Amino acid sequence: MSIPQAIGIIDSGVGGLTVAREVIRQLPREQILYFGDNARCPYGSRSAREIRRFANQMIQFVMRHPVKALVIACNTAAAVVLEEVRSRTDVPVIGVIEPGARAAISASRTGRIGIIGTELTIRAGAYQRVLHRLKPEVYTVGMACPAFVPLVESGRYDSPEAQRIVEETIAPLTHEELDTLILGCTHYPLLAPLIQQAIGRDVALISSAEETARELSTLLSLHNLYADERASGPRHQFFTSGDAERFRQIGEAWLGFALEVQTAALDPLYQV
Ligand code: DGL
Secondary structure (H helix, E strand, O other): OOOOOEEEEEEOOOOOHHHHHHHHHHOOOOOEEEEEOHHHOOOOOOOHHHHHHHHHHHHHHHHOOOEEEEEEOOHHHHHHHHHHHHHHOOOOEEOOHHHHHHHHHHHOOOOEEEEEEOHHHHHHOHHHHHHHHHOOOOEEEEEEOOOHHHHHHOOOOOOHHHHHHHHHHHHHHHHOOOOEEEEOOOOHHHHHHHHHHHHOOOOEEEEHHHHHHHHHHHHHHHOOOOOOOOOOOOOOEEEEOOOHHHHHHHHHHHHOOOOOEEEOOOOOOOOO
16 A cells, blocks of 8 residues: 655665664654665675666665655665666655765864775765765775675674674774764664774764755755645555565664564566
């Protein structure tokens, strides 16, 4: 069943829930329609061509519902498809990279900014480009952390194993004298306590979620799209291409309320 005028949010899995949580906090009247492609997660080590096809399948699914704005809450997908989706879609489309980069620039005092993300996001230099455009003299260092997403998707994000993996992965960045570290993957905020411990308390961790929700709010206001104040409480919908029960468990722990999650198949015929 469709819901009226929702905010569509897509990610390769549960990571976009970090953005959904912030949207719900900042815009409590808005309804969310979330799709997580858990069956094919992680995206980060796939080719750009494959990610483009998968992201377009998710967008096609979401746009079949009455959606008034779309958030690509996946850095990896946003790095590949954001501009082309924007140019062919008639609802506002928001990514997470620009908002995250802006938040990092305003948080950093020394201009030494690290970026952690998936292999594709780091290889594409997606954050580095925006950071240098915003502030050319900034120093940036990017590092791919391919072991992080599987820890989150399997629900082991606060296990001793996660602590060991995060510590080992982050260690090379501790010599970079960073004052700001961008969590350039929407799955990583679930590992934030461990990442903070590994990088040190003096380094500010930046998650795109807050700034993305703020940008969404600005866009809704600009296009006069805010939910009607008289409407009854929002009924969010969550879809996954994978295991609905696992999604529900992680989602409820992160969002703090009961979720109804449906497994939905994506159109296999979509070709770019
Ligand atoms: N959460 C996604 C991101 O922000 C992708 C993680 C993955 O599927 O590798 O990049």
